[in-house]
Amino acid sequence: MRRAYAILLSLCLAVIGALATAGPAAAASQTITNGTQFTDTSGNIVHAHGGGVIKVGSYYYWFGEDRNSDNTFKYVDAYRSTDLKTWEFRNHVLTQSSASELGTAYIERPKVIYNASTGKFVMWMHKENGVDYSEAKAAVAVSDTVDGNYTYQGSFQPLGQYMSRDITTFVDTDGTAYMVSAANENYDLQIYKLTADYTAIDSLVANPWAGGHREAPALFKRNGVYFMLTSGATGWSANQQEYATATSLSGPWTSWSTVGDSTAYNSQTAYVLPVTGTSGTSYLYMGDRWGNSFGGTVNDSRYVWLPLTFPTTTSMSMSWYPEVSVDTAAGTVSGTSATYNTLIARHSSKCADVPSQSLWEAVAISQYTCNSGTNQKWWFKDLGTGYYELMGRGSSLCLQENSSSVTQEDCTGGTTQQWSVVTSGSYVNIKARTSGECLDVSGASTANSAAIITYTCNSGTNQQWTRGT
Template identity: 60%
Template sequence: MVLSLLVLAAGLLGAPAASAAPVTVTNGSQFTDTSGALVHAHGGGVLKVGAYYYWFGENRNADDTFKAVSVYRSADLKTWEHRNDVLTQSSAAELGRAKIERPKVIYNSSTGQYVMWMHKENGDDYAEARAAVATSSTVDGNYTYRGSFRPLGVHMSRDLTLFQDDDGTAYMASAARENADLNVYRLTADYTGIGALVQTLWPGSYREAPAMFKRNGVYFMVTSAATGWQPNQQKYATATSVAGTWSGLANLGDSTGYGSQAAYVLPLQGSSATSYLFMGDRWAGAWNRPVVESRYVWLPLSFPSATTVSLSWYPQVTIDPATGVVTGSGTGSAYETLVARHSGKCADIPGSSRGDGVQLTQYSCNNGWNQHWSVLDLGNGYATLIARHSGKCLDVADASTADGAAVAQWACNGGTNQQWQAQAVGGGYVRWVARHSGKCLDVVSGSTADGAAVKQYPCTAVANQQWLRKAA
């Protein structure tokens, strides 16, 4: 899936971008573009053209049907400008009601065309399992839809990726046979068709979400298991040639990919290093919400040896496009439990409800997702606490400043009543202080009972306002 870095004439690209300064990206967050709208580039890939990175991805309707393949442009990988919806429902009759997933784009220097491949379904089910192709003479122009098909006329094709080798040979890898197999195909010289089936990797292993890249002559393939929207163990394999013998699958990251699924691996080449950035989707389908509410997880890959790769969690990642250096920072885990000091019980949304306004309680710790919290650093000394099972934020009801005001989950809206400061109180414990009121998350009356309410009260030194953050 790694794409060669292309340098085109300035006349094709407009004014060059200024040299980008280092930026910091918060994991588990949603991005907004320069107009303030959410970035919808799910399942996507990145192509560097000149001084800019172009991020293509899925932009779906609320019912998860196809709306557009959108492209965004950035010089620093954080400040994204929406450039165009390059493919839409009106681009072709068969896209009027469809599902388009995992769009990837590469450039063919011989034909002067940008070529997009994607997974296409009919919008109702996953029975079509087809690959689709579109082309454009400009990276962010309108793409001409070339149709959909099963590779070589017979192979199912679902999650897919593209990889362009150093010699210009291009490959497409896609999940086949109801996801049981992963097929690797060599594309035709113009990149718009299938030249040959190179090989089938790990038959019967049920892998999807492929992401392919090359480092120092070694090919890497990252994939996930096929578990629907639920995150799972990412794995990788290596080979010294695309057509050669690939290694067995080895684990990458934790058992859930830190709550995400691989979309792309971006090589970031700069003046002093070449780093490799894992780009994953934290799919909102995991909490029964539409794809447009999904979040992103970006993490630096590290390489203990020439043929091994590892992935560690960092709440934040700093990217320096000029030098090519990508570093992780911060403490904590992808998800945490919050354990009350006085009772040893966990902050819990009762019944795993996904409804707005369901009030927070304490309950015996059981590792349920309704006790898992994503602590999203806002960069201002505060964080939002997002319930894993619902994707909703911990909220002081009605932004009340009163003692005893209810604390509940609510759709995230950026309000100061959804922002919390972790104040260390010693022994590894913190107090969670609401920004809007300055009051603390408190287990009412110091109760040790299951189901005891958690509300806001003036901050004191009591143990029922002290919480231990533990990796979930």
Template identity: 60%
Template structure:
């Protein structure tokens, strides 16, 4: 006869089974990880190892997930898709799908779609996307376009494109949902003006023009957010793909009165252009995260070669904001804390073992294609280099004098390929690995695997520096000294 099991043991067993069942049933991804690190000035990779294409994009939080929508372009820079990714920690991004494609509507077959932004309409239960639409060959259309979906990452139904109120040009665009009342802000009149519109109750059209508060200011790339009782509108100047000085305005209400423009960040906004400002609300605080694009067009690349710059925004007062450069940032979505990391790297002189001479940009030139050779150390900014983290154990070497990168000319993989300085971009021919070898270091180019080499092991002033197959020679061995 089996002995009776004590009731308390039965209850404990049942409780354990309930906890186990709950753990199995809990949906994946709902638990927040600890703080994560994001490296700036890089292309992000999704969880499948592919490059994240969410350029000019915006982020919408739904449940535990942040959904990131953005541009995904063809090699000729025409529209391929609006792609969406999701993440719980803003670092590990899972590709969900292309929610709008060329096949979504006939007029999208040859088009440019820029700066897609999505907001949720609680009254209709639909997710509504607005974007800037062009014809794929020039910027003559200057139209707004609208699509919507019943689910955040489902197929979006395209509702067409138009000029707001039938008359106003509409280029760079953003959306803002103010407790159920939605607004669209876009550049108009050949980018001379920024107009604020109130949307219809279904968010599918423009209801009224709230105002043109900055006539002839020539601003684009708007990003609106609210902190406390102050509305902020962050923008860039209109300089094509090239970065410029970001500026912001503030107001106590979307309908104004708005201030004039105040500079924020450095003169190129750390080589980026505003795309979106994301509030990160957690258990401890709400942080505001600047999301910027470092457009590859600035160095002649394709849109899909562009990089991302994310920075924490700080607020010296209730009506002012500040941006500081950090090579990396840390994000804790559970607490809401976003902070700079990887304090700005110092500059170094880089000295060849065999000659005792340093890497030098000839004649302190600031031009693209300026020659890089060896010369005696003289303390000039053209002999000082900053190691900027490019991810994956590689660095960009940035000249203090010019702000340009150490570059293997034309991305060549050949022995003897010339070393120059060139505007920093995303190319692997500007990324270097600092590899220890017997107390010294090799600088290996990421694209070729070859070493930075002083030609013929010369010890002469002005000896050329190239890339060459790594061979252990002392003319391929370097030290770096902070200076």
């Protein structure tokens, strides 16, 4: 009996010990919807705009901007995740009370790097006076822990003479750290070597694209080749992303090459994250779809994350996917391919349309002259139950049936956003799961902007649709 008890006690202690030392649960493949706001584990909106990511142990820590309604600085927020989908809020790591000059300021594009020699986490960011962009300074803060309170070190222009706006940081394989920032009213993009403690500028390494008018830099290294990914300087409005490559940060660098579509799928570069696992390393583009570009504020912004692919060692490609699958354990990032259709009403030959290409929730859908806009393109996402979600290409929001309207809303998977497709001769009826009613152009109107609603299914041509390409 004593021996059996001793064995049982030993097993219990082993289990308790294993639980005490166990890290976070191993990550599994996760699907992330693009062009949306994210929420944390408490259900609050994630504010990590213009941000960057650092991996510490099994966790990815994501830092970014959390602003006031007038876009001035409020916090730099820190979140952590093992799978890049489930984000836990950790701390407001930098606040207005961290330093007097942060009481009214713009703080943009915070990036955190770790100095193995000093044991410090160092945050670099772009700092302005909160009124205009005349200061053009870099700023630094440090912490003993990745998600602790960061101690503000001050702001300055690099080497006492260069403007510094959009920035990024990069730690090379030899431990040398660099900061890249837009200078000379964003016409230059300069690469600086940092001091050994990562808290100051050591020297100017290169200004390879003088006069190029680029901003929003993201720097990463793949198979010995450095990639610099940037946007054009068009304020909050999205534009064509371009990249250059080199085998040395001091150059020579190639000229710019385009990647993605003409607006980077309505986003701007924030960061490129290497995701390393058992199958190798993949590279995740992290972009912001700025709320200011569609009539909101920074805190209304959405996230666009896409896999980067590399046809050759010195070339890069980026395509649109409505969903991205990330497996941090395997180190794989892939996109969900989708076919988008227009919905053309038989009676009017007009398309189901999101008015004014709006990205806002609760916008009522109407019909409008077909024009190939992304606000007239819909992904019929098969739910495997005989029903579909109809997700807009432009907004990444889903069609939802309401009592008197059909609107676009955040995709929830709810039955009010589920539709069946019923063939009717050469046309289809789109039937709402909740009410059983059909998608209908109100009053059989042929006018632009006529409301699209649901109505008792009948043989009317205003309920008959063609799925165009």
